[in-house]
Amino acid sequence: MAAMNIDKDLVAASATPLVLAILSEGESYGYAIIKRVAELSGGRLQWTDGMLYPLLHRLERNGLVKAFWGRSETGRQRKYYRLTSAGEAELERQRRQWQMVDRTMRGVWRAAIDPAEQPV
Amino acid sequence: MTDKPTLDERIGQWRQYLRRRQAVHSADIEELEDHLRAQIEALRAAGLDEDEAFLVGVKRLGDLDTLSREFAVEYSERLWKQLVASPGGAASSSAGRRDAAAAVGLAAAAAVAIKIPELFGLRISGPSADLSFYLRNLSLFVLPFLAVFFALKRGLARSKWPWLAVPFVAGGLVANIWPFGPESHTGVLTAIHLPIGLWLAVCYAYAGGLWRRQERRMNYVRFSGEWFIYYTLIALGGGVLMGLASFIFETIGLNPEKALAGWILPCGAMGAVIIAAWLVEHKQSVIENMAPVLTRLFTPLFTALLLVFVAAMVWTGGVIKVEREVLIGFDLLLVVVLGLLLYAISARDPQAPPGRFDMLQLLLVASALVVDSIALWAIAARISEFGFSPNRTAALGLNLLLFVNLAWSAVLTARFLAGRVPFARLERWQTAYLPAYAVWAWFVTALFPVIFKYQ
Numbered sequence: 008m009a010a011m012n013i014d015k016d017l018v019a020a021s022a023t024p025l026v027l028a029i030l031s032e033g034e035s036y037g038y039a040i041i042k043r044v045a046e047l048s049g050g051r052l053q054w055t056d057g058m059l060y061p062l063l064h065r066l067e068r069n070g071l072v073k074a075f076w077g078r079s080e081t082g083r084q085r086k087y088y089r090l091t092s093a094g095e096a097e098l099e100r101q102r103r104q105w106q107m108v109d110r111t112m113r114g115v116w117r118a119a120i121d122p123a124e125q126p127v
Numbered sequence: 128m129t130d131k132p133t134l135d136e137r138i139g140q141w142r143q144y145l146r147r148r149q150a151v152h153s154a155d156i157e158e159l160e161d162h163l164r165a166q167i168e169a170l171r172a173a174g175l176d177e178d179e180a181f182l183v184g185v186k187r188l189g190d191l192d193t194l195s196r197e198f199a200v201e202y203s204e205r206l207w208k209q210l211v212a213s214p215g216g217a218a219s220s221s222a223g224r225r226d227a228a229a230a231v232g233l234a235a236a237a238a239v240a241i242k243i244p245e246l247f248g249l250r251i252s253g254p255s256a257d258l259s260f261y262l263r264n265l266s267l268f269v270l271p272f273l274a275v276f277f278a279l280k281r282g283l284a285r286s287k288w289p290w291l292a293v294p295f296v297a298g299g300l301v302a303n304i305w306p307f308g309p310e311s312h313t314g315v316l317t318a319i320h321l322p323i324g325l326w327l328a329v330c331y332a333y334a335g336g337l338w339r340r341q342e343r344r345m346n347y348v349r350f351s352g353e354w355f356i357y358y359t360l361i362a363l364g365g366g367v368l369m370g371l372a373s374f375i376f377e378t379i380g381l382n383p384e385k386a387l388a389g390w391i392l393p394c395g396a397m398g399a400v401i402i403a404a405w406l407v408e409h410k411q412s413v414i415e416n417m418a419p420v421l422t423r424l425f426t427p428l429f430t431a432l433l434l435v436f437v438a439a440m441v442w443t444g445g446v447i448k449v450e451r452e453v454l455i456g457f458d459l460l461l462v463v464v465l466g467l468l469l470y471a472i473s474a475r476d477p478q479a480p481p482g483r484f485d486m487l488q489l490l491l492v493a494s495a496l497v498v499d500s501i502a503l504w505a506i507a508a509r510i511s512e513f514g515f516s517p518n519r520t521a522a523l524g525l526n527l528l529l530f531v532n533l534a535w536s537a538v539l540t541a542r543f544l545a546g547r548v549p550f551a552r553l554e555r556w557q558t559a560y561l562p563a564y565a566v567w568a569w570f571v572t573a574l575f576p577v578i579f580k581y582q
Contacts, residue, residue, distance in 0.1 A: 036161070037162045038161070038165040055189035055190075055193070056188045058189060058197055060155065060158060060159060060162075060198075061197040061198050064155075064198075079161065083161055083164065084157055086154075
């Protein structure tokens with residue numbers, strides 16, 4: 008997954024929680040998920056579109072999402088994905104981890120910018 | 128610009144290109160196509176024309192190599208899971224488990240089948256063994272199970288199952304009804320050609336009945352090469368196992384030879400045919416296959432060998448000594464060259480422009496043809512002197528069959544290098560030629576004994 012201005016590893020690491028979170032808003036399909044990612048990140052988080060699919064299939068295999076075939080508005084075959092309860096649990100787990108990382112990073116940023124303001 | 132491809136045609140081409148990536152399955156392609164079309168619609172709505180929208184959409188999906196690698200990573204994990212048959216896998220692996228169960232069951236059935244004639248007093252090993260019976264019928268004990276394996280796996284329609292049985296019944300009749308003598312040459316020829324005829328007949332089951340489809344045939348060719356490699360590996364392992372078994376049992380004063388030669392070897396050899404086929408089917412979707420790799424490795428070596436041979440022949444002013452085995456030796460040479468050609472073709476990207484490897488291949492085929500023509504010349508002299516025997520006729524027929532294929536392949540390769548014909552022509556020529564081998568194998572199996580009065 009190539010990012011425009013975000014480090015590659017970071018994009019890869021955030022891909023799973025991001026997809027799970029988008030699916031927690033309701034069932035969706037590949038193209039719409041990509042669009043939603045672009046929307047949420049203001050276009051700064053860019054994926055190579057195709058790479059989403061192996062990821063979705065992996066999530067499906069691990070039972071985090073459920074795939075089913077349906078039809079698009081124009082009647083085309085379309086594969087939809089829906090979050091399972093295991094997926095919700097995983098999302099919650101990942102959310103906590105990311106928040107933890109986020110909190111830690113915030114603390115360390117503050118300390119780096121102004122050593123005097125170190126948290127007590 | 129009237130013949131500009133339509134959007135559907137371009138997407139069709141793109142799909143075809145993707146389909147060649149074995150890691151990407153057709154359902155995945157379906158899904159990616161939906162994405163591509165949605166993307167194109169959005170881009171067109173934003174004011175791009177059809178061509179631009181298609182190009183941008185394909186570009187955004189990502190480079191196909193990287194994409195299929197991602198799929199292969201995902202798929203190989205799934206594959207590994209199936210191989211170790213982990214409990215509680217996803218629904219996708221239930222088909223894998225069913226295949227595995229079918230393979231093991233059919234392998235066991237083949238292993239049992241080879242022992243059934245012993246109930247009727249036909250020994251498979253030991254001094255009083257009925258070797259000629261077993262040699263003639265060997266393939267009949269296992270290939271029907273292989274055909275059933277593929278018929279099940281491909282979901283062959285019930286109405287087509289009787290067709291599966293036809294070659295096996297015919298083969299069984301020929302191998303056992305013709306009154307071959309104990310030292311019969313035509314009996315040996317039948318023993319050699321029946322497996323080939325039956326193997327080609329299994330293609331019907333492999334293709335799910337759609338054996339006329341060229342790409343199914345090509346897949347069968349690929350399968351055959353991979354199967355051969357797997358079988359060789361299993362045989363090597365089996366050899367080590369038997370060697371060690373005989374060693375450790377002898378240390379405690381037991382001689383396991385009877386069990387090994389009478390049971391382990393025949394049953395294992397039969398079962399391994401099915402297991403190897405199953406393994407090939409399993410591994411099919413991982414990125415690279417083995418046969419094309421070996422092809423790349425050995426094409427230059429064989430070319431060098433043949434060129435040096437031709438040079439040496441010119442240098443010594445030598446003539447090929449026509450011994451009994453010469454014809455068979457040159458048949459083998461052509462078979463190897465054809466194999467190298469076939470697997471290079473099956474692995475090649477037909478869209479790629481002519482390259483250095485194609486030239487090397489042309490050189491290989493051309494030098495093989497030169498060497499073979501010289502040998503044929505010498506042999507023709509011998510035949511005109513001593514007349515036609517069954518062995519000589521069979522070997523000569525095979526030689527001509529291969530010669531025609533390689534000669535036309537050389538012409539097509541040359542024209543492809545000159546940019547006159549697309550690569551697909553070469554592929555089509557090979558798949559269209561497959562029935563010729565089947566016809567010849569069946570002809571030798573069934574009619575040679577009659578023509579040569581079972582001598």
